[in-house]
Amino acid sequence: xxxxxxxxxYLFRKEGQNVTLSCEQNLNHxxxxxxxxxxxxxxRLIYYSQIVNDFQKGxxxxxxxxxxxxxxxxxLTVTSAQKNPTAFYLCASRTGALPGxxxxxxxxxxxxL
Amino acid sequence: xxxxxQSPQSLIVQKGGISIINCAYENTAFDYFPWYQQFxxxxxxxxxxxxxxxxxxxxxxxxxxxxxxxxxxxxxxxDSQPGDSATYFCAASKGGSQGNLIFGKGTKLSVKP
Numbered sequence: 001x002x003x004x005x006x007x008x009x010y011l012f013r014k015e016g017q018n019v020t021l022s023c024e025q026n027l028n029h030x031x032x033x034x035x036x037x038x039x040x041x042x043x044r045l046i047y048y049s050q051i052v053n054d055f056q057k058g059x060x061x062x063x064x065x066x067x068x069x070x071x072x073x074x075x076l077t078v079t080s081a082q083k084n085p086t087a088f089y090l091c092a093s094r095t096g097a098l099p100g101x102x103x104x105x106x107x108x109x110x111x112x113l
Numbered sequence: 114x115x116x117x118x119q120s121p122q123s124l125i126v127q128k129g130g131i132s133i134i135n136c137a138y139e140n141t142a143f144d145y146f147p148w149y150q151q152f153x154x155x156x157x158x159x160x161x162x163x164x165x166x167x168x169x170x171x172x173x174x175x176x177x178x179x180x181x182x183x184x185x186x187x188x189x190x191x192d193s194q195p196g197d198s199a200t201y202f203c204a205a206s207k208g209g210s211q212g213n214l215i216f217g218k219g220t221k222l223s224v225k226p
Contacts, residue, residue, distance in 0.1 A: 004156075033213075040122065042202060042218040043157070058213070090156050102149075102214065104156030 002027045004105035006091050011110045013078075013085070021076045021108045023091030030095065032074035033102070036060060037088040046089075049074055078110060086112045115140060117205050119217030126224050132190040134220045136203035139184065143205040145212065148177065148188050151200045151219075160201070161188070193224045 004025045013019045025032065034046040045058030049068040063082025068074055074093075078085045091105045118137045126132045136146075147162035163170045163177040163186065170177045176189040190197055200219045206212030 040218055042119075043214075043216040045213060048213065092156070101147075101159045101162075102157075104158065106154070106156050 004091055004093055004103055006089075006105035006108050009106065009108060011108060013110060013112050015112055016080045018077055018079050019085075019110065021078070021089055021091075021110070023074045023076065023105060024072055025074075025091075025093045025103075026072060027093055027095070027103060028071070029093035029103070030071070031093060032068065033092040033094070034058075034064070034066065034074070034076045035090040035092065037090055037107070043090065046076065085110055115215055117203060117215050117217045119203050119220060121220060122218070123221045124223070126193045126222065128193065128195060128224055128226050130193050130224075132193045132197065132222055132224070133187055134201055134203070134222070135185065135187045136205075136217050137183075137185045138205050140205070140207065141184070142207040143215075144208075145206045146177070146179065146186050147204050147214070148175075149202045149204065149216075151202065153199075157202060190222075193222075195224045195226050198222055198224050 007022045031050045033048045035043040037043050044060050046064050047066040049055035052071050055066050055068050065077045089108045092102045094102050120135050148160045149157035150160045151157040161172050161175050163179050165181050174191045179186045200221045202219045203217040204214040206214045
């Protein structure tokens with residue numbers, strides 16, 4: 001079955017540690033996205049990538065980093081510079097063709113202890 | 114101008130009733146308006162979408178009404194069922210369905226049996 005796989009589903013981290021969230025898709029989609037979801041805040045765009053080896057900052061990129069070395073993979077690193085990293089992180093992908101529906105993974109919940 | 118304002122934040126409806134969720138936007142360049150449905154612990158999934166050249170789009174029990182002059186659009190769920198209980202997000206983008214989506218803050222819908 002085609003889809004987006006995020007791992008781990010739950011992650012605990014101590015303050016000051018970097019953590020990397022994995023996102024893999026087998027939909028052959030060109031574009032991939034990372035969103036952060038907080039209660040009552042909707043979905044906020046962290047980073048996106050329209051093509052391999054290229055990515056753009058979203059609205060809340062500070063304290064995060066990404067890479068796009070392969071079409072299928074778009075890992076997100078939450079660095080120690082992120083002031084409030086506890087959140088639900090969602091990865092999504094979209095084909096370059098219409099209608100442009102975003103397909104989401106099931107998310108990774110990060111808790112900083 | 115980039116915001117999408119969604120209301121209400123939460124909604125309780127009896128089974129068989131009509132659920133109505135409203136969204137408003139400022140940016141007249143937005144030209145694609147999807148609604149996403151999210152169940153607890155899962156990623157959002159596209160429910161229905163509309164472009165500003167039509168005033169209404171219906172898919173089964175779900176209808177989007179679009180008022181271009183008022184810069185508002187709404188989701189109507191007819192004959193609401195307990196299985197519809199979820200969080201609903203409206204969104205908007207410019208550049209058609211390929212533009213980056215701006216999400217509303219979400220509405221948590223509970224349908225009581």
